[in-house]
Amino acid sequence: MPYYPDIAKRIILKESAALTELASNLPADFSKVVDHIINFKGRIILTGIGKSGYIAHKIAASFASTGTPAFYLHPAEASHGDLGMITEDDLVCMLSNSGESKELFDIVKYCKRFSIKIVTITMKANSTIAVNSDFLLLLPQLKEDSNIPAPTISTIMMLSLGDALTTSTHEARGFSAEDFYIYHPGGKIGANLIKVENLMRVNSQIPSVYKNTSFADTILIMNQKSLGCAIVVDEDLHLVGIITDGDLRRHINDKISLKYAEDVMTINPIRISPMQLAAEALAIMNNKSITSIPVVENEIVTGIIHIHDLLRSGIN
Incomplete structure (x- = not known):
C-alpha cells in the first residue's frame, strides 16, 4: 500500500525541479512577448483545451486584474462564431503542450488570414501551432510525473510562465497597489487596499x-x-x-x-x-x-x- 506523503513529496519536488529548469532556461522570445504586450493597443486572448484551457483561464484573469485587458476564448466556441471576438489589434496566446491540439487549428487559420499575432506556449518547437506562431515560448521537454499521461509538470510550468508574463508586464508598466485596488474593490484584497x-x-x-x-x-x-x-x-x-x-x-x-x-x-x-x-x-x-x-x-x-x-x- 503506497505511503501517500511519499507520493506527495515526489510530485512536489519534481514540479519544483521543473520550475527551476524553466527559470534557468527562459524561452528566447520571453522579453519580446513582454515588450509586445506593453506596446500594443489590443487585448490578450488566451485559449487552450483541457487542462491547458484551465491554465489559460487563470492567466487571462491575472492579466485582466493587473491592468492588461484579457479574456479566455474556448476553442470550440471560437469555431462556432466566437472567432469574431478576435480583432486585428489583439494578441492570441495559445497553450498546448503537444502543439497539435486540433481544436485550436481554426483559431490559427483565422489569425494567419487576418495577420493577428500569435504567441504559443508549448513543449514542441516543430509542432503545427508552434511553427505558425509569431512568438514561441518553448517549455523544457520534461516528462510528466506519472506513468499515466495526466498533465502535472507541463501545467505547472505553463502556469508559472503565465505568472512570469503578467508580473513582468505590470511591473514594467509601474502598476501600483492603488491601480490594483481599482480592479479589486471587493473581497479581502480590495478591502486591504482601501485608503x-x-x-x-x-x-x-x-x-x-x-x-x-x-x-x-x-x-x-x-x-x-x-x-x-x-x-x-x-x-x-x-x-x-x-x-x-x-x-x-x-x-x-x-x-x-x-x-x-x-x-x-x-x-x-x-x-x-x-x-x-x-x-x-x-x-x-x-x-x-x-x-x-x-x-x-x-x-x-x-x-x-x-x-x-x-x-x-x-x-x-
Missing part, C-alpha cells in the same frame, strides 16, 4: 472643538457625533489635541463647568494621512488601544477615521 480617505468622516461629521470650547459643550459635541472623542483644533484647523472618553472619566469629579477643552485634552495626539492604507490605521488602533484617529493633511485636520468604519469595510 483612509475612502472611509474617513469629513466636514460636519468631525467632532471638532476649539481650545476655549466649554467642557459642557465639548461633551455635547462628543455625544452628538458618537465617536468617543473630540478633536481640538485652532482657528486654522491645525490639530492641537484630542479628548477621549477616558479623559472625561478622569475629570468627572472636577468642577467641569469651569473647564475648557484645552484643560483636559491630550496634546500631540496620533494622526494619520488620508493617503495611508486603512489597514495601517487599524494596525495603529490595535497597537495603541484607541478607536479613532484624526486625519491630517498639510497640517490641517481633514477628517477622522473610526474603528467601526474600518471593520464594517472588511479591513483586517
Whole structure:
C-alpha cells in the first residue's frame, strides 16, 4: 500500500525541479512577448483545451486584474462564431503542450488570414501551432510525473510562465497597489487596499472643538457625533489635541463647568494621512488601544477615521 506523503513529496519536488529548469532556461522570445504586450493597443486572448484551457483561464484573469485587458476564448466556441471576438489589434496566446491540439487549428487559420499575432506556449518547437506562431515560448521537454499521461509538470510550468508574463508586464508598466485596488474593490484584497480617505468622516461629521470650547459643550459635541472623542483644533484647523472618553472619566469629579477643552485634552495626539492604507490605521488602533484617529493633511485636520468604519469595510 503506497505511503501517500511519499507520493506527495515526489510530485512536489519534481514540479519544483521543473520550475527551476524553466527559470534557468527562459524561452528566447520571453522579453519580446513582454515588450509586445506593453506596446500594443489590443487585448490578450488566451485559449487552450483541457487542462491547458484551465491554465489559460487563470492567466487571462491575472492579466485582466493587473491592468492588461484579457479574456479566455474556448476553442470550440471560437469555431462556432466566437472567432469574431478576435480583432486585428489583439494578441492570441495559445497553450498546448503537444502543439497539435486540433481544436485550436481554426483559431490559427483565422489569425494567419487576418495577420493577428500569435504567441504559443508549448513543449514542441516543430509542432503545427508552434511553427505558425509569431512568438514561441518553448517549455523544457520534461516528462510528466506519472506513468499515466495526466498533465502535472507541463501545467505547472505553463502556469508559472503565465505568472512570469503578467508580473513582468505590470511591473514594467509601474502598476501600483492603488491601480490594483481599482480592479479589486471587493473581497479581502480590495478591502486591504482601501485608503483612509475612502472611509474617513469629513466636514460636519468631525467632532471638532476649539481650545476655549466649554467642557459642557465639548461633551455635547462628543455625544452628538458618537465617536468617543473630540478633536481640538485652532482657528486654522491645525490639530492641537484630542479628548477621549477616558479623559472625561478622569475629570468627572472636577468642577467641569469651569473647564475648557484645552484643560483636559491630550496634546500631540496620533494622526494619520488620508493617503495611508486603512489597514495601517487599524494596525495603529490595535497597537495603541484607541478607536479613532484624526486625519491630517498639510497640517490641517481633514477628517477622522473610526474603528467601526474600518471593520464594517472588511479591513483586517
